[in-house]
Amino acid sequence: VITRPEMEIGRYHWMYRSSRPHQYHHVPALRGNISPLGIQGCFECCIKCLGGVPYASLVATILCFSGVALFCGCGHVALTGTVTILEQHFSTTASDHALLSEVIQLMQYVIYGIASFFFLYGIILLAEGFYTTSAVKELHGEFKTTACGRCISGMFVFLTYVLGVAWLGVFGFSAVPVFMFYNIWSTCEVIKSLQTNVTVPGDQICVDIRQYGIIPWSAVPGKACGPILENICNTNEFYMSYHLFIVACAGAGATVIALIHFLMILSSNWAYLKDASKMQAYQDIKAKEEQELQDIQSRSKEQLNSYT
DSSP states (O other), X not given: OOOHHHHHHHHHHHHHSOSSOOOOOOOOOOOTTOOTTSOOOHHHHHHHHHHTOOHHHHHXXXXXXXXXXXXXXXXXXXXXXXXXXXXXXXXXXXXXXXXXXXXXXXHHHHHHHHHHHHHHHHHHHHHHHXXXXXXXXXXXXTOOOOHHHHHHHHHXXXXXXXXXXXXXXXXXXXXXXXXXXXXXXXXXXXXHHGGGOTTSOGGGOEEEGXXXXXXXXXXXXXXXXXXXXXXXXXXXXXXXXXXXHHHHHHHHHHHHXXXXXXXXXXXXXXXXXXXXXXXXXXXXXXXXXXXXXXXXXHHHHHHHHHHO
16 A cells, blocks of 8 residues: 555656755856846947957058158148249259159159058058958857958068068158258358358358259259358248158158058968968868767667667
């Protein structure tokens, strides 16, 4: 005869299938503004977006834009002032400096092209920085780096290297007018200092522009001496052109630094993408082997079930 307590014990085992007490699992507390449904809050979304920003590329882009803007803007105005100084004080005949005027006008058009090209190129490099940063951040996710993307990154490395070498030449070339204007300015300072010393007349101190090769030797007057040279140094055209050439040279130097910065970033990103492609190939092979192992195990279970 089954008593009532035994019936209750059997009913308990039938309902719970175990005599062990129920264990409660600890649920981790929600952090931030994440809702129970797994939806991230505004703060987490902002942190995630800020984590994907390529700050190194952003700094290099700002430096590149600033350097190119200084070089192009100041260089354009300084060249115009240089032509004015030559026409008014060193070459009164238009035919003597006609070639120089054409060259300067051509350089101004080149400046327009440089500004437009580097505006687009800086944006492209910044976009490439976002691309490679996303590839590195989501290396173990569903993001796939393609061979075309790695080829484009390598092409940017080569192109940035070529542009960096070219801008080294531009930086050196932009230092030439600074050197010329500095010589003229220092000569004017010598003339001013000699006003108290009557033993050396200031009329014997001259600056001959023809020796720099920018105007022919047949140009008239071609040189300025004494008080005439001092008056040239006191004009607004000379003052503005001298300082603008200095700023343009500094802008060219900043652009060189930005391109070197870009070159280091692109080389590093290209190496990361190359490692990412190897990691993806390894993960694909591993996933394929695991799938084959699961298929073998499932077929073995089916055969075992058919035997039994």
